[in-house]
Amino acid sequence: MKWIWDRHTRWAAQVDPYVDGVLSPAEAAAFEAHSSRCARCETAVADTQALKAAFAAAPSVEAPRSFRLTPEMAAGRERAGGGGRVPMTAGRAAGVGAAAMAVPIRVAGTTALAAAIALAAVVSLDLSRSGEQVGTFGASEMRTAEERGPSVDSAAPMAGGEPDETLAAGDKDNEADGAGVAAPAAQPVDYGPKQDGQSPAWLVAQIALAIVLAGSLGVMAVIWTRNRRTIA
Amino acid sequence: MDGTGRPGDEELVRLAAAGDLDAFNRVVDAYQDSVFALCVRVLGDRHAAEDATQETFISAYRAIGRFEGANLKAWLFRIAVNQCRDELRRRKRKGQAISIDTPFDDGEESRLDVPDAAAGAPELVEQRELGAALNALLLLLPDDQREAVVLVDVHGYPYEEVAAMTGTSVGTVKSRIFRGREKLRALISARPELFPGWPRQDRQR
Numbered sequence: 001m002k003w004i005w006d007r008h009t010r011w012a013a014q015v016d017p018y019v020d021g022v023l024s025p026a027e028a029a030a031f032e033a034h035s036s037r038c039a040r041c042e043t044a045v046a047d048t049q050a051l052k053a054a055f056a057a058a059p060s061v062e063a064p065r066s067f068r069l070t071p072e073m074a075a076g077r078e079r080a081g082g083g084g085r086v087p088m089t090a091g092r093a094a095g096v097g098a099a100a101m102a103v104p105i106r107v108a109g110t111t112a113l114a115a116a117i118a119l120a121a122v123v124s125l126d127l128s129r130s131g132e133q134v135g136t137f138g139a140s141e142m143r144t145a146e147e148r149g150p151s152v153d154s155a156a157p158m159a160g161g162e163p164d165e166t167l168a169a170g171d172k173d174n175e176a177d178g179a180g181v182a183a184p185a186a187q188p189v190d191y192g193p194k195q196d197g198q199s200p201a202w203l204v205a206q207i208a209l210a211i212v213l214a215g216s217l218g219v220m221a222v223i224w225t226r227n228r229r230t231i232a
Numbered sequence: 233m234d235g236t237g238r239p240g241d242e243e244l245v246r247l248a249a250a251g252d253l254d255a256f257n258r259v260v261d262a263y264q265d266s267v268f269a270l271c272v273r274v275l276g277d278r279h280a281a282e283d284a285t286q287e288t289f290i291s292a293y294r295a296i297g298r299f300e301g302a303n304l305k306a307w308l309f310r311i312a313v314n315q316c317r318d319e320l321r322r323r324k325r326k327g328q329a330i331s332i333d334t335p336f337d338d339g340e341e342s343r344l345d346v347p348d349a350a351a352g353a354p355e356l357v358e359q360r361e362l363g364a365a366l367n368a369l370l371l372l373l374p375d376d377q378r379e380a381v382v383l384v385d386v387h388g389y390p391y392e393e394v395a396a397m398t399g400t401s402v403g404t405v406k407s408r409i410f411r412g413r414e415k416l417r418a419l420i421s422a423r424p425e426l427f428p429g430w431p432r433q434d435r436q437r
Contacts (some may be wrong), residue, residue: 003419013410015410016406016409016410016413017406020384020390020391020409022390022391025289040341044417046235047417047420047421048413048417051366051385051413051416051417051420053362053383054363054366055366055385055386056385056388057361057362058362058363058367058386059360059363059364060265060269061265061268061269061272061273062265062268063264063265063267063268063285064268064282066258066260066261066264066276067260067264067267067285067286068260068261068267069256069257069290069293071253073286073290073293073350074256074290074293076294157270159306159366160349213428
């Protein structure tokens with residue numbers, strides 16, 4: 001039964017090309033032979049011819065006013081909303097509106113991406129630091145800590161303990177270093193929670209960071225999908 | 233229908249490209265009816281169609297130096313198709329849809345018809361009603377199908393030229409015509425009372 005339906009679909013697809021006269025003579029003859037035996041195709045042909053005839057017979061439309069260009073229009077003075085672009089290809093024209101729409105979304109996406117990367121950096125730094133033998137820190141470690149400054153600042157309170165004091169100590173060390181004083185001897189700095197890297201507070205902080213990171217990624221994915229849908 | 237350009241177009245294009253606005257405005261005079269007719273059927277709104285028509289000619293004037301080929305009208309139609317698409321896209325973004333109840337805004341559809349002097353013969357009146365009903369039905373089609381049906385059935389362009397105008401392939405035009413007309417045929421047989429001039433009724437009676 002299916003092959004009959006398939007065959008009919010094939011013929012039905014020929015109705016419009018036949019009526020529009022774009023079939024080759026051989027194809028047209030084959031179609032005529034079929035439609036003379038097929039009521040559905042015959043009706044479809046008659047309807048299509050009537051449709052075309054009705055469109056052709058429809059009264060012609062006249063322009064309601066003159067669209068002659070004034071010298072101002074020709075000079076290309078900025079028009080509200082329109083812009084002076086010439087849509088030469090469908091593809092280019094299609095891109096324009098969507099692109100304008102996409103810009104704020106893209107900014108939001110980029111911001112989310114930046115936030116996610118920053119969080120990832122914090123997490124990996126924290127992880128790598130926790131792997132070290134904690135207790136003594138040289139000047140180089142201090143410098144790293146300073147470079148991380150703001151990120152650590154925001155992440156540290158989550159880690160509990162006394163992060164502000166430890167950071168302040170680190171900064172002082174670096175100042176001394178920058179002033180040309182010989183690098184201070186390794187100085188024990190109490191990184192509080194870091195000393196027992198496996199403490200529950202530290203784990204909670206890492207998990208919280210991971211959740212925030214995943215959240216940002218999720219937001220980014222949503223924004224990106226919406227962006228795609230807007231363009232489509 | 234419009235396989236070749238109008239005699240004299242070539243000269244007007246040459247002059248317009250050199251900056252002769254009067255020459256270009258003679259092009260506008262010659263084609264504004266067709267361009268407006270295309271826009272109003274694709275957009276279903278006279279005000280939007282006026283804007284699209286004006287924009288088409290402004291864009292065409294700026295680009296006339298790049299026009300190559302024989303068929304000026306087809307080139308203008310290509311620009312008009314893009315203007316209409318821009319408008320439809322703007323509308324979609326604003327969440328406006330075109331409605332069959334107000335196909336040619338606020339009861340102005342009489343302005344689409346031939347002048348009253350031509351009304352008289354009953355078959356002409358019937359044709360006009362059928363034409364108006366078909367215009368309303370066109371607005372029920374998806375944009376791309378309506379565009380293809382208008383270009384092929386109202387303006388009589390062959391598939392190849394429609395493909396060039398709409399920036400797509402002949403196969404795509406064929407399928408848009410097929411799906412668009414199929415929908416129109418179905419709509420007409422669903423509401424035959426709206427189409428007094430439809431021949432199928434006579435046949436079925």
